[in-house]
Amino acid sequence: MPRARVLRVDPLRPSGEAIEEAAEVLRGGGLVAFPTETVYGLGADAFNPEAVYRVYRAKRRPLDNPLIVHVSSPEMLHRVAADVPDWVASALSVAWPGPLTVVLRRNPSLPAAVSGGLETVAVRCPAHPVALKLIEALGGPVAAPSANIAGRPSPTRAEHVLEDLGDEVDVVVDAGETFFGIESTVVDVLSPRPRILRPGPVGPEELEKVFGTKIDVPPFARGVEVFGERPPSPGLKYRHYAPSKRLVLVERGSCDDSSYLEFLTRMLESHSPEPPALLASNETSDAVRERLGDSVAYIRLGSRGNLFEIAKNLFSSLRSLDRHEGVSVAFSEAVEERGVGLAIMNRLRKASSERIICA
Ligand code: AMP
Ligand code: MG
Numbered sequence: 001m002p003r004a005r006v007l008r009v010d011p012l013r014p015s016g017e018a019i020e021e022a023a024e025v026l027r028g029g030g031l032v033a034f035p036t037e038t039v040y041g042l043g044a045d046a047f048n049p050e051a052v053y054r055v056y057r058a059k060r061r062p063l064d065n066p067l068i069v070h071v072s073s074p075e076m077l078h079r080v081a082a083d084v085p086d087w088v089a090s091a092l093s094v095a096w097p098g099p100l101t102v103v104l105r106r107n108p109s110l111p112a113a114v115s116g117g118l119e120t121v122a123v124r125c126p127a128h129p130v131a132l133k134l135i136e137a138l139g140g141p142v143a144a145p146s147a148n149i150a151g152r153p154s155p156t157r158a159e160h161v162l163e164d165l166g167d168e169v170d171v172v173v174d175a176g177e178t179f180f181g182i183e184s185t186v187v188d189v190l191s192p193r194p195r196i197l198r199p200g201p202v203g204p205e206e207l208e209k210v211f212g213t214k215i216d217v218p219p220f221a222r223g224v225e226v227f228g229e230r231p232p233s234p235g236l237k238y239r240h241y242a243p244s245k246r247l248v249l250v251e252r253g254s255c256d257d258s259s260y261l262e263f264l265t266r267m268l269e270s271h272s273p274e275p276p277a278l279l280a281s282n283e284t285s286d287a288v289r290e291r292l293g294d295s296v297a298y299i300r301l302g303s304r305g306n307l308f309e310i311a312k313n314l315f316s317s318l319r320s321l322d323r324h325e326g327v328s329v330a331f332s333e334a335v336e337e338r339g340v341g342l343a344i345m346n347r348l349r350k351a352s353s354e355r356i357i358c359a
Pocket of ligand 1: 065066067068103115118120121122144145146183186197198233234
């Protein structure tokens with residue numbers, strides 16, 4: 001039995017007692033896992049350095065990979081960040097609460113440990129009622145990375161948190177499945193033009209509207225490594241979201257839909273007699289099943305017409321792969337890199353052990 005206490009709450013109207021109990025644990029320097037609209041976070045009082053170090057230890061996260069600080073008001077933003085430019089503050093007044101994180105100058109009074117020793121800090125105001133009420137009950141910012149062991153898929157349900165961190169965390173506030181299922185968009189607003197450090201639910205097209213300016217989408221935001229270039233966000237150098245099995249991402253390259261399906265089917269066939277798994281949209285799974293029947297283990301991600309559905313199912317599907325007995329290799333379909341599709345492809349590229357390109 002894991003050590004953590006589980007407090008079940010309604011996602012939209014969480015009980016005040018449960019929230020107060022969780023806030024009290026944070027006040028005492030403890031760790032509370034809680035739902036946000038993106039994924040579950042592993043929270044600590046951001047102004048308590050010892051509690052912050054516990055987060056790194058529990059997750060086995062390298063100490064140079066900074067945490068995101070969660071706030072519930074503009075006033076709290078100014079307690080953790082310094083010199084917030086007016087154009088950023090006004091963009092945030094539109095975008096928050098929501099799945100958008102900005103990297104700003106760190107307020108010197110915020111412990112450097114939160115930022116992995118950097119002079120900057122990543123901040124966001126989450127849109128989940130449970131997260132907002134917890135921050136308000138503490139009365140201060142909560143440092144919270146995703147509540148998984150470093151390198152594992154992020155948790156979208158309380159059970160995932162218990163699987164990874166059941167013995168490390170004091171309380172898990174369980175409000176069921178998170179809404180987006182993929183981590184926040186991280187934007188560096190200190191560079192001359194805002195640039196995406198990590199794509200997320202807020203796509204580049206939407207960001208341009210929020211900030212009223214062009215946004216840079218560097219290759220690393222797509223999950224593509226550029227040889228010899230130093231990553232601007234420490235998290236970018238680590239492999240992420242990875243299941244323990246071999247995962248082969250089949251990139252679309254210049255193939256059209258029908259030659260891509262042909263190529264994917266051939267890849268799967270070449271793996272017999274051992275059944276491979278296929279992580280794919282419902283449409284692609286159905287089309288492959290018509291050809292290969294039950295010689296493949298199908299993990300359906302949702303409809304290709306709704307990339308938010310695919311994003312929401314992605315991490316639990318990666319976790320479920322590890323539970324498929326008799327399967328040692330999985331192939332994954334690639335999605336179109338627009339909107340949240342950019343984030344899906346970033347996660348798939350980081351989770352995969354190999355990539356092959358349709359030709
Ligand atoms: P997580 O909280 O686990 O979802 O990861 C947070 C992400 O934000 C990681 O990729 C971090 O590297 C990135 N991040 C956090 N703080 C900063 C910062 N000060 N500068 C650049 N990237 C950051
Ligand atoms: Mg994470």
